Amino acid sequence: MMKYRDEFAREDLAEAFSRIIKDIGLTENINLMEVCGTHTHSIAKYGIRDMLPPNIRLLSGPGCPVCVTPNLFIDQLTVLAEMPGVIITTFGDMVRVPGSFSSLQETKGRGADVRICYSPDDAVRIAEENPDKKVVFAGVGFETTAPGVAAAIIDAGEKNLSNFFVLAGFKTLPNALRALAQMPDLNLNGLICPGHLSVVTGTSIYREMAEVFKIPCVISGFEALDILETIRLLLLQISEGRAEVENGYSRVVRDEGNPKAMAILGEVFRETDSVWRGIGNISSSGLVLNEKYSRFDALNLINVNIPAPVEPSFCICGQILTGVKTPADCPGFGKACTPDNPAGACMVSSEGACAAWYRFGRNIE
Numbered sequence: 001m002m003k004y005r006d007e008f009a010r011e012d013l014a015e016a017f018s019r020i021i022k023d024i025g026l027t028e029n030i031n032l033m034e035v036c037g038t039h040t041h042s043i044a045k046y047g048i049r050d051m052l053p054p055n056i057r058l059l060s061g062p063g064c065p066v067c068v069t070p071n072l073f074i075d076q077l078t079v080l081a082e083m084p085g086v087i088i089t090t091f092g093d094m095v096r097v098p099g100s101f102s103s104l105q106e107t108k109g110r111g112a113d114v115r116i117c118y119s120p121d122d123a124v125r126i127a128e129e130n131p132d133k134k135v136v137f138a139g140v141g142f143e144t145t146a147p148g149v150a151a152a153i154i155d156a157g158e159k160n161l162s163n164f165f166v167l168a169g170f171k172t173l174p175n176a177l178r179a180l181a182q183m184p185d186l187n188l189n190g191l192i193c194p195g196h197l198s199v200v201t202g203t204s205i206y207r208e209m210a211e212v213f214k215i216p217c218v219i220s221g222f223e224a225l226d227i228l229e230t231i232r233l234l235l236l237q238i239s240e241g242r243a244e245v246e247n248g249y250s251r252v253v254r255d256e257g258n259p260k261a262m263a264i265l266g267e268v269f270r271e272t273d274s275v276w277r278g279i280g281n282i283s284s285s286g287l288v289l290n291e292k293y294s295r296f297d298a299l300n301l302i303n304v305n306i307p308a309p310v311e312p313s314f315c316i317c318g319q320i321l322t323g324v325k326t327p328a329d330c331p332g333f334g335k336a337c338t339p340d341n342p343a344g345a346c347m348v349s350s351e352g353a354c355a356a357w358y359r360f361g362r363n364i365e
């Protein structure tokens with residue numbers, strides 16, 4: 001039994017897995033999608049595409065939080081950043097994401113107070129230290145990160161902070177999966193399901209994909225062997241005509257998830273329709289502050305009309321996030337768009353498909 005991280009990255013075992021996958025013998029074209037930016041990065045880093053037969057395609061999905069956050073959210077953040085007396089606090093990647101008119105980094109260059117923090121608790125601390133300022137935390141991510149932000153909001157409430165706010169752009173996965181399954185051109189044959197997110201949600205959120213849409217689902221860890229084993233399990237399901245939810249990451253993910261984390265989400269947030277870059281508006285796929293905690297909502301601070309968001313004309317990030325196109329299809333890739341000078345969100349985060357392609361080249365389709 002493999003217990004340690006190094007064992008999940010052993011090259012000899014990876015080669016053995018690769019042979020086992022080939023021996024399953026599927027000859028038709030198979031599209032497997034990884035629904036997690038960390039998987040996108042790991043697949044590129046470990047060269048997993050090169051280990052697979054050419055008929056097995058790995059598609060990147062909408063699992064990179066920075067990538068799926070639409071330009072409107074960035075535009076709202078930059079408007080807030082330019083307001084007098086406002087401090088923006090955010091995870092590092094968000095600073096470089098280009099909005100319609102500016103990135104936070106550019107806004108900071110013009111004098112705005114934009115600070116990178118490593119947890120939402122840092123933002124609460126900054127609010128305590130700066131009682132004469134309004135401190136806004138940029139809340140992006142999935143069920144994985146939202147509970148930590150919910151806990152910070154509760155903490156701010158218990159401390160009676162009136163200068164802490166969250167701009168909530170959280171996404172939730174189940175309805176986005178349904179939207180993907182219903183996309184006519186995608187032809188998904190299997191899902192590599194996100195391990196971190198499943199730690200919180202549990203395994204039941206994938207049941208609809210397997211039972212209704214007949215798409216095999218396997219929850220996966222992030223090392224090379226985790227992903228290869230997941231691919232093997234998916235191909236076995238396909239070859240045997242099964243569509244089930246399997247937990248390939250049972251050393252971390254429990255079927256019931258983390259009920260405490262889900263409860264704290266329910267305490268602070270309510271579901272709302274949400275716009276995903278590349279997919280558009282999906283009903284009940286986002287989280288915003290509920291009535292009890294609405295005083296912490298940073299949208300309350302915005303009192304100007306924000307122009308309709310615009311995207312760079314050549315950026316096909318949205319189609320990459322739905323597996324329809326690859327970074328190679330973008331005319332700006334590596335030219336007008338690089339990690340040092342990103343034109344689109346998928347080139348910013350290490351979890352973005354374009355950034356992974358740029359860094360690891362041949363290992364991304």
Ligand code: SF4
Nearest residue numbers: 315316330337344354
């Ligand atoms: S390379 Fe840049 S411009 Fe092209 S799709 Fe990716 S993020 Fe968008």
